[in-house]
Amino acid sequence: xxxxxxxxxxxxxxxxxxxxxxxxxxxxxxxxxxxxxxxxxxxxxxxxxxxxxxxxxxxxxxxxxxxxxxxxxxxxxxxxxxxxxxxxxxxxxxxxxxxxxxxxxxxxxxxxxxxxxxxxxxxxxxxxxxxxxxxxxxxxxxxxxxxxxxxxxxxxxxxxxxxxxxxxxxxxxxxxxxxxxxxxxxxxxxxxxxxxxxxxxxxxxxxxxxxxxxxxxxxxxxxxxxxxxxxxxxxxxxxxxxxxxxxxxxxxxxxxxxxxxxxxxxxxxxxxxxxxxxxxxxxxxxxxxxxxxxxxxxxxxxxxxxxxxxxxxxxxxxxxxxxxxxxxxxxxxxxxxxxxxxxxxxxxxxxxxxxxxxxxxx
Amino acid sequence: xxxxxxxxxxxxxxxxxxxxxxxxxxxxxxxxxxxxxxxxxxxxxxxxxxxxxxxxxxxxxxxxxxxxxxxxxxxxxxxxxxxxxxxxxxxxxxxxxxxxxxxxxxxxxxxxxxxxxxxxxxxxxxxxxxxxxxxxxxxxxxxxxxxxxxxxxxxxxxxxxxxxxxxxxxxxxxxxxxxxxxxxxxxxxxxxxxxxxxxxxxxxxxxxxxxxxxxxxxxxxxxxxxxxxxxxxxxxxxxxxxxxxxxxxxxxxxxxxxxxxxxxxxxxxxxxxxxxxxxxxxxxxxxxxxxxxxxxxxxxxxxxxxxxxxxxxxxxxxxxxxxxxxxxxxxxxxxxxxxxxxxxxxxxxxxxxxxxxxxxxx
DNA sequence: CTGAAAGCGCTTACAG
DNA sequence: CTGAAAGCGCTTACAG
Numbered sequence: 212x213x214x215x216x217x218x219x220x221x222x223x224x225x226x227x228x229x230x231x232x233x234x235x236x237x238x239x240x241x242x243x244x245x246x247x248x249x250x251x252x253x254x255x256x257x258x259x260x261x262x263x264x265x266x267x268x269x270x271x272x273x274x275x276x277x278x279x280x281x282x283x284x285x286x287x288x289x290x291x292x293x294x295x296x297x298x299x300x301x302x303x304x305x306x307x308x309x310x311x312x313x314x315x316x317x318x319x320x321x322x323x324x325x326x327x328x329x330x331x332x333x334x335x336x337x338x339x340x341x342x343x344x345x346x347x348x349x350x351x352x353x354x355x356x357x358x359x360x361x362x363x364x365x366x367x368x369x370x371x372x373x374x375x376x377x378x379x380x381x382x383x384x385x386x387x388x389x390x391x392x393x394x395x396x397x398x399x400x401x402x403x404x405x406x407x408x409x410x411x412x413x414x415x416x417x418x419x420x421x422x423x424x425x426x427x428x429x430x431x432x433x434x435x436x437x438x439x440x441x442x443x444x445x446x447x448x449x450x451x452x453x454x455x456x457x458x459x460x461x462x463x464x465x466x467x468x469x470x471x472x473x474x475x476x477x478x479x480x481x482x483x484x485x486x487x488x489x490x491x492x493x494x495x496x497x498x499x500x501x502x503x504x505x506x507x508x509x510x511x512x513x514x515x516x517x518x519x520x521x522x523x524x525x526x527x528x529x530x531x532x533x534x535x536x537x538x539x540x541x542x543x544x545x546x547x548x549x550x551x552x553x554x555x556x557x558x559x560x561x562x563x564x565x566x567x568x569x570x571x572x573x
Numbered sequence: 574x575x576x577x578x579x580x581x582x583x584x585x586x587x588x589x590x591x592x593x594x595x596x597x598x599x600x601x602x603x604x605x606x607x608x609x610x611x612x613x614x615x616x617x618x619x620x621x622x623x624x625x626x627x628x629x630x631x632x633x634x635x636x637x638x639x640x641x642x643x644x645x646x647x648x649x650x651x652x653x654x655x656x657x658x659x660x661x662x663x664x665x666x667x668x669x670x671x672x673x674x675x676x677x678x679x680x681x682x683x684x685x686x687x688x689x690x691x692x693x694x695x696x697x698x699x700x701x702x703x704x705x706x707x708x709x710x711x712x713x714x715x716x717x718x719x720x721x722x723x724x725x726x727x728x729x730x731x732x733x734x735x736x737x738x739x740x741x742x743x744x745x746x747x748x749x750x751x752x753x754x755x756x757x758x759x760x761x762x763x764x765x766x767x768x769x770x771x772x773x774x775x776x777x778x779x780x781x782x783x784x785x786x787x788x789x790x791x792x793x794x795x796x797x798x799x800x801x802x803x804x805x806x807x808x809x810x811x812x813x814x815x816x817x818x819x820x821x822x823x824x825x826x827x828x829x830x831x832x833x834x835x836x837x838x839x840x841x842x843x844x845x846x847x848x849x850x851x852x853x854x855x856x857x858x859x860x861x862x863x864x865x866x867x868x869x870x871x872x873x874x875x876x877x878x879x880x881x882x883x884x885x886x887x888x889x890x891x892x893x894x895x896x897x898x899x900x901x902x903x904x905x906x907x908x909x910x911x912x913x914x915x916x917x918x919x920x921x922x923x924x925x926x927x928x929x930x931x932x933x934x935x
Numbered sequence: 936c937t938g939a940a941a942g943c944g945c946t947t948a949c950a951g
Numbered sequence: 952c953t954g955a956a957a958g959c960g961c962t963t964a965c966a967g
Contacts, residue, residue, distance in 0.1 A: 212714070213688070215944060226954045231946065243952065263689045264635060265944035267626045268959045275669070275690075284655040284869070286648040293646040296672055305690060307637070307667050310658055326575070327625045328637075328667060352574070507646070577960060588938045593962065605936065627960035630943045 214257045222257070223250050230254075234261070267329060275305050276517060277325030278334040281313050287460075287489040287506055288336060291358065294510025295334060302518055304331075311337050318344060326353075332517045334510075338362050339401045354520040358513040361403045361530065368520075369530035370513040374404050374486075377502035377535040378411025378456070381484045384500070384537055385454040386419050388545045390482060394427035394452035396441040396462050405433070405458050408486060412456055427452050431462050438465025446473055453481060453546040460485035460501055467497070467542070478544035488538060498540035505533050576619045584619070585612050592616075596623070629691060637667050638879060639687030640696040643675045649822075649851040649868055650698060653720065656872025657696060664880055666693075673699050680706060688715075694879045696872075700724050701763045716882040720875040723765045723892065730882075731892035732875040736766050736848075739864035739897040740773025740818070743846045746862070746899055747816040748781050750907045752844060756789035756814035758803040758824050767795075767820050770848060774818055789814050793824050800827025808835055815843060815908040822847035822863055829859070829904070840906035850900060860902035867895050 216234075220227040225246065233250045253259075267273040276299055280288045292308070299306050307328060309321030318337055322344065325333060333355035338345055340363040348355055349366075357369045365371075385393050395412040398405030409428070416423050429444055431437030438457055445451055446469065457463035463485030467477055477483045477497060488503035512531055519525040578596075582589040587608065595612045615621075629635040638661055642650045654670070661668050669690060671683030680699055684706065687695060695717035700707055702725040710717055711728075723731045747755050757774040760767030771790070778785050791806055793799030800819055807813055808831065819825035825847030829839055839845040839859060850865035874893055881887040 216946095217944075227945085228947080228955080229953055232953090235946085246952090260685065260689045262630075262691060262944055264626055264629045264691045265959090266946075268624075268630050268961085269944080269946050271959070273626060282655065283645070283658065284648070284652040286646070286651060289648060289651040290646040292670075293644065293672060296645065296670060300671065300686075303686075305669050305671075305686065307669055308654075308658060309662065309667075310655060323622065324662075324665075324667065327622045329624060329626045578962095579960075589961085590939080590963080591937055594937090597962085608936090624960055627943090628962075630945085631960080631962050633943070 213262075214259050216259070216261070219250075219253060219257060219259050223253050225250070234259070271329075273329045273331055274303060275307055275328065275330045276332050276334055276514065277307050277309070277321075277328070277330035279309055279311055279318060279321050279325075279337045281337055282310055283308060285461075285489075287487050287504075290489075290491070290506035291336060291510040294507030294512075295358075295514050296510075297507075298511035298514035299518075302522075304514070304518065306334075313337065315344070322348075331521050332356070334358055334513050334517060336360065338403070340403050340406060341401065354517060356513045356517045356520075358509060359404065363403065363406075365403075365530050367527040367529050368516070370509055370516060371403065371530065371532060372504040372509065372535050373532040374407035374535075375411045376532075377486060377504070377537075378408040379415045380535070380537040381456045381486070381502055382412050382415040383419075384539060384543065385456065385482060385484060386415070386421060388454070388482065388543060390452075390454040390546050391421055392424070392427065392450065392452045393421070393454045393456060394429065394445050396429055396431045396438055396445075396455060396457040396466060398431065398433050398437075398458040398462070402433075404486075408456075408458050431458070431465070433459050434461050435465035435468070438462030439469045440465075442466035442469035443473075446470075446475075451481070454483070454543070455481060456484045458486060460487045460489045460499060463499060463501070463542075467499075477542040479547065482543040482546070484543055497542050500540045500543040501538055503536040503538050505535075509533055575624075576621050578621070578623070581612075581615060581619060581621050585615055587612070596621070633691075635691045635693055636665060637669055637690065637692045638694050638696060638876065639669050639671070639683075639690070639692035641671055641673055641680060641683050641687075641699045643699055644672055645670060647823075647851075649849050649866075652851075652853070652868035653698060653872040656869030656874075657720075657876050658872075659869075660873035660876035661880075664884075666876075666880065668696075675699065677706070684710075694718070694883050696720055696875050696879060698722065700765070702765050702768060703763065716879060718875045718879045718882075720871060721766065725765065725768075727765075727892050729889040729891050730878070732871055732878060733765065733892065733894060734866040734871065734897050735894040736769035736897075737773045738894075739848060739866070739899075740770040741777045742897070742899045743818045743848065743864055744774050744777040745781075746901060746905065747818065747844060747846060748777070748783060750816070750844065750905060752814075752816040752908050753783055754786070754789065754812065754814045755783070755816045755818060756791065756807050758791055758793045758800055758807075758817060758819040758828060760793065760795050760799075760820040760824070764795075766848075770818075770820050793820070793827070795821050796823050797827035797830065800824030801831045802827075804828035804831035805835075808832075808837075813843070816845070816905070817843060818846045820848060822849045822851045822861060825861060825863070825904075829861075839904040841909065844905040844908070846905055859904050862902045862905040863900055865898040865900050867897075871895055 216227050216230055220230045230250055233247050296306055311317040311321055336358045338357045338360040342362050345362055359371055361369045361371050397409045400406050429441040431441035457466055463483050485499050485501035488501045516527055578589050578592055582592045592612055595609050658668055673679040673683055698720045700719045700722040704724050707724055719731045721733055723733050759771045762768050791803040793803035819828055825845050829845055847861050847863035850863045878889055
């Protein structure tokens with residue numbers, strides 16, 4: 212058992228409150244230097260560490276932030292959380308996490324748990340554009356910040372990427388390469404990121420006077436499977452697109468896989484642009500052209516805003532839109548002249564799982 | 574402010590202890606059904622939620638687990654954490670996280686923070702084979718479990734992949750394909766995963782009677798850069814390997830990138846096998862042949878062992894070695910007949926970053 | 936069947 | 952300059 216304040220004060224032969232004042236460096240403390248030094252030495256010798264649970268009960272401050280994240284095994288959210296944790300730790304705050312898998316029921320459970328644990332504030336990466344749970348939260352005392360996704364209309368307590376500008380840059384990039392038949396693999400309209408990226412796609416096409424073919428706007432989801440299925444549908448069109456802008460990198464990877472399974476590849480047959488740069492990695496091949504989101508910085512900014520509310524009672528006046536960057540890598544290039552349907556240029560690859568004992572190859 | 578037990582008891586017109594007994598479903602409670610129902614209704618109406626900080630102070634149980642992770646932005650650890658969080662939440666435990674970046678100083682800070690917060694147990698994914706901090710921990714009362722990495726000798730409170738068997742499977746796979754000059758990009762010997770994978774590599778070569786060329790054993794690190802540099806060194810050899818087994822997937826990706834920059838590719842020029850299957854993804858190309866580690870399950874098993882210690886005083890008798898699986902995908906194949914040095918078959922690719930406003934392509 | 940009281944380990948306003 | 956006391960919101964052994 213670690214030593215308590217009371218035990219330490221007995222060792223020092225003074226009252227607990229005196230020890231407390233010394234250890235807290237209370238500015239108004241008027242403790243003799245001699246006593247002070249003796250107490251500090253004792254505390255160090257016995258490795259005294261204040262019990263933060265007791266402190267929290269007394270001060271009604273837990274120094275813990277709660278965060279709701281769709282799925283921490285998604286590397287994008289891993290980076291966001293890393294940014295949060297660094298910023299929090301720098302100010303002696305800790306973070307408790309709950310995964311929601313984007314399920315409202317898990318969201319409600321997570322919120323309830325975080326409240327019970329008396330977190331000082333909330334970082335929510337799970338917002339829907341229409342989110343009753345968050346509206347309820349806004350009516351209460353609990354400070355919170357929305358990260359990555361926001362409600363509609365956008366509120367000041369929000370830190371998000373500039374999704375709209377990113378989508379415009381992505382589509383502008385493809386138009387600049389000479390593409391005209393550009394498809395979009397969209398996500399759910401209920402999520403601000405998907406909504407704004409779709410808007411950026413549509414508006415950019417229109418402002419360039421490029422044709423908007425409704426058949427080229429397909430809804431997938433934020434994951435590989437959705438991107439895969441959406442790409443299959445696009446390939447089945449009579450006149451497939453020459454380029455695709457996907458709502459995020461996972462959808463783009465799924466789409467690339469669908470291409471590959473159809474014996475096609477990027478950028479030779481179809482150009483592909485993602486969103487997030489979730490792997491940060493030029494090392495993953497094909498190196499994906501994508502819109503880079505400052506994921507860590509986003510997490511850090513969110514924590515700083517939240518701590519400003521909690522500690523300094525500074526409430527943000529407007530949302531923070533973080534600038535994003537087009538990173539042109541290998542999956543985008545000029546369209547090849549072609550007429551009619553795409554033709555596979557090689558056979559589809561497969562994958563085989565084998566047990567560690569009896570290793571089959573392929 | 575949420576309602577307290579005391580306030581609730583006043584509303585019910587009974588003593589707080591009575592309310593407490595009802596809400597805890599105390600088996601020995603002998604409260605009249607009528608009163609019981611009335612209290613439950615009131616609690617629901619006012620959404621009473623016990624303050625877990627107060628409860629913790631009283632019971633000396635926080636229902637929080639602490640975890641030390643090298644870097645949560647690494648997707649492998651993201652999956653492990655996800656497994657931990659799921660298993661913990663199922664038993665009403667929460668998790669507080671600290672990142673260490675494998676720096677002993679951050680490790681010590683993280684441990685101190687987690688103690689102050691009165692966590693009930695620790696999940697450590699940061700162990701070194703020789704780890705004084707962990708030895709000290711073992712002398713104390715705090716329950717803890719080592720995850721993914723273990724100390725030497727291995728201790729019962731450990732949940733790790735079967736690194737040795739995985740390495741044997743990886744090298745056996747390459748030998749089975751016909752390779753004889755097989756290199757290993759190793760990690761630091763101070764970490765059990767790297768140590769055992771290197772041992773597995775050496776032992777498998779020897780047991781097959783294959784030559785062990787010291788020049789083919791190079792030390793990188795667990796990240797892309799280390800793999801990249803190690804691969805460069807291997808390519809500079811007079812007689813480069815025909816296959817490479819990398820200590821983990823990131824090192825393998827770095828190595829693939831070095832290949833690509835040298836105008837070579839896997840598996841045509843050199844076969845590549847990684848470890849972890851950290852992306853779970855067949856969607857990332859080239860689909861990496863790798864050793865699949867049950868990352869989520871590993872996190873979940875670790876939590877279950879830890880909770881068995883904390884709640885049931887059940888201490889493990891032996892470490893848990895989780896079986897791993899060879900997944901043969903696209904980066905490994907038979908060696909091509911070749912004489913002497915490798916020759917580039919195409920030009921190296923580059924990547925260009927451009928701002929969202931003025932998008933350059935390449 | 937229910938009440939009264941103590942106490943977890945701190946912090947802090949009040950005395951002196 | 953230091954002490955004494957109250958109290959944060961619970962749980963639980965003890966009474967009756």
